[in-house]
Amino acid sequence: MPLLLDPRLLTSRDSGRPVRYWVGIDGGGTSTRAVVADARGEILGRGEAGASALGQGAEQAWRHIAAAVTAAGVPGLTLADCALGLGLSGTGVPAQLQAFVEADPGVARFTLVTDGLVALLGAHAGEPGALLISGTGSVAEALLPDGSRRMVGGWGWQIGDEGSGAWLGQQAMKQAQAAYDGRAADGALAQAVRDVAGSSREALLSYCAQAGQAGYARLAPLVFESAATDPAAEALLKAAAAALDTLATAVHPTLPLALAGSIAQRLAPRLSAAVQARCVAPKGEPVAGALWLIQQPTSRPA
Amino acid sequence: MPLLLDPRLLTSRDSGRPVRYWVGIDGGGTSTRAVVADARGEILGRGEAGASALGQGAEQAWRHIAAAVTAAGVPGLTLADCALGLGLSGTGVPAQLQAFVEADPGVARFTLVTDGLVALLGAHAGEPGALLISGTGSVAEALLPDGSRRMVGGWGWQIGDEGSGAWLGQQAMKQAQAAYDGRAADGALAQAVRDVAGSSREALLSYCAQAGQAGYARLAPLVFESAATDPAAEALLKAAAAALDTLATAVHPTLPLALAGSIAQRLAPRLSAAVQARCVAPKGEPVAGALWLIQQPTSRPA
Known part of the structure; x- marks a missing residue:
């Protein structure tokens, strides 16, 4: 039974046009990864490009997303035929989020969440679970059985991020x-x-x-x-x-x-x-969580 | 017996002109305090003005020093007749120190040290001693019996200044x-x-x-x-x-x-x-240490 995500975690837009490709995007301050699937869920290709963190600007984010999708090398693909599941860093800043939505270059459909959520969805294949991240920074996140998200730590390196x-x-x-x-x-x-x-x-x-x-x-x-x-x-x-x-x-x-x-x-x-x-092994990468996100019927706005 | 300060702690300049007034200056990022004495060491007045931290610019530092001296209200005083003992924050940055020396408006003589040293000289009236400072930041400083200075802590609020x-x-x-x-x-x-x-x-x-x-x-x-x-x-x-x-x-x-x-x-x-x-009670304020500094024969360059 797929988990029903709290709708407040999602930002969605639907052009109403038909979808031919389903794309997962994981984007942060360094790079953007894309995975492209067809309507049956079969993976057609993977690509990578530069940063798409929203804090670095909406125009750059969309440009690198398009570049990562192109780099997947799927013949005949155009962004206008794609439904994108997007996990991007910086969605918590309302002005950045709005600028990104308004700069939509005309994709068929997208659902945007923060990068931490697609990491959670990827690691547990959309099931409830927790993720402990410690790299440059540290944070713990959980997707609870009721579809809500919980976050502990992640207060930033200057005063927090203990254990990072x-x-x-x-x-x-x-x-x-x-x-x-x-x-x-x-x-x-x-x-x-x-x-x-x-x-x-x-x-x-x-x-x-x-x-x-x-x-x-x-x-x-x-x-x-x-x-x-x-x-x-x-x-x-x-x-x-x-x-x-x-x-x-x-x-x-x-x-x-x-x-x-x-x-x-x-x-x-x-x-x-x-x-x-x-501790469990992650079931998939964040980009797989982004693909899972857009493939769910519940993430498709009416 | 007056303590002989390590000459590396001092920056001095002497115009050769006669000195009529001896002035102690304690300057930091918020304000500048001045005390003016005559040749016999008698205090003639005290004044205060804005910041003279070297990090805020040499021109401002000299301007606020002059304003603090003027505010002491000593009739007939001109800076050209003054020998200044200066304890200013920011002397540890060579470029700032040099800019300040070059902007000298023409005082008869000055000896410049860092603000921490005049605080030490004031607290122990020029004798060896230690000072533990904890306000916004924290640092411990000592003037050792051999005239050298020692400093512990003071690494800055972002990573250090424990106990401040x-x-x-x-x-x-x-x-x-x-x-x-x-x-x-x-x-x-x-x-x-x-x-x-x-x-x-x-x-x-x-x-x-x-x-x-x-x-x-x-x-x-x-x-x-x-x-x-x-x-x-x-x-x-x-x-x-x-x-x-x-x-x-x-x-x-x-x-x-x-x-x-x-x-x-x-x-x-x-x-x-x-x-x-x-623990001992401080014998004097930093500005008294600055006055002591310029009154010493050892701080007068040849």
């Missing part, structure tokens, strides 16, 4: 700073950070001033590499795993849980027994 | 976020943050996006006000005091310690017995 790559990198930098000025013992992790950022106060400050989320996330591998020889690094991995445990439990205590993101994968063996017992 | 007002405010916001999405029990502190920032996810995210250092520091009083009834707030005050203990001990384990900043004052009763035993 950026968070681990920030903690590594704090360790290097404390070792520099005598608030903590020196060790392999602090040395590894100095090897990347430089060893003077000015160099460490300069790294921080320019790092941003990605720059801190680049320090995260140093924590894993130092853990065997540096108790401070080992303690940070424990703290990160505990933060991910908290996210996974708060989003839902029992639903099947898929892991996504490089940091979640590396920390998986350190998660609590209760959380590990819930 | 901005840090307490960030922890308060994290508590409100965790209470919002079920990672922590709700309580008086989370409620107080919601009363200020709003209670939806969007409102909390929006507060964080605009807060900056000052916006977070505005939440710090909520932690003190909630501590009696909310264990989470009480735990944050304990953690802040522990961070300040670490700063005070790492900067120097035994030198007399003066406290500065509203958060340091409020956390003073929570500091460790060893740190409290070192």
Whole structure:
């Protein structure tokens, strides 16, 4: 029995024209992936293009979506014949969402949700389930049996995203700073950070001033590499795993849980027994969730 | 016996013209304070003007310094007759320092150091000592018996400044976020943050996006006000005091310690017995340290 999604999660538009192709799109700040199927659900091709995060502009988003669909290489396909299931980052900002809808180049039909929701739909093939993501950032999301969505964490790298790559990198930098000025013992992790950022106060400050989320996330591998020889690094991995445990439990205590993101994968063996017992392999990629979304009769507006 | 400051801490310029007035200046991102003395050291007047942090531009810095000196209301005084001891924030950035020196409007003589050093000189009347500052930010500084300066913490509010007002405010916001999405029990502190920032996810995210250092520091009083009834707030005050203990001990384990900043004052009763035993009342304000600096023969270049 297909799950009936809370309609507030969806933005749909239907031209009324017939649909020949069904397309799933997963788009974010780096790239856009497309999968194209025919009316019977058979996959005809896959393509990829540049970023389609709504925060980077509606025109670019549609351009890269079209490019990803074209890159799937399906002969005779035109966007006017396509129904698109779209999972795009940035749908939570109303102005961005509206600009995107208004820039519709004339597709037959589309249903738009946020990128996190298509990741959930892909991982659990449209069934209720939870997803713990820890890559550059961290967040836990769940699709509940009543069709609603729940989100825990994801407050951003500057103050939140505990247990993420950026968070681990920030903690590594704090360790290097404390070792520099005598608030903590020196060790392999602090040395590894100095090897990347430089060893003077000015160099460490300069790294921080320019790092941003990605720059801190680049320090995260140093924590894993130092853990065997540096108790401070080992303690940070424990703290990160505990933060991910908290996210996974708060989003839902029992639903099947898929892991996504490089940091979640590396920390998986350190998660609590209760959380590990819930872990399942993802059934599909986010782009498969986007395709599932548009193939549902319930997502087709009247 | 006056302390001989490490010459690398000083930037001096001397026109060779005679000096009639000795002026101490303490300048930061909000205001500039001046104290004017005659050749015998007698205080003739005090004045105040706008910001003279070097990061806000050399021209503005000199303009507000001149305005603060004028505001001291000493009849017949001209800047060309003054020797200025300057403690200004932002001297650590070489380009800013050079721009300031080049914009010298023609004072008889000046010696420039960073604002932290004049605070130290003022607090201990030029003797060796340490200063623990926790207001919006946090840092510990010491003037050692060999004339060198030591600094611990002060890595900036985004990643450091543990135990400061901005840090307490960030922890308060994290508590409100965790209470919002079920990672922590709700309580008086989370409620107080919601009363200020709003209670939806969007409102909390929006507060964080605009807060900056000052916006977070505005939440710090909520932690003190909630501590009696909310264990989470009480735990944050304990953690802040522990961070300040670490700063005070790492900067120097035994030198007399003066406290500065509203958060340091409020956390003073929570500091460790060893740190409290070192605490002394500051002997003077930073502007008195700046005046002391320019009155020393050792700060007069040949």
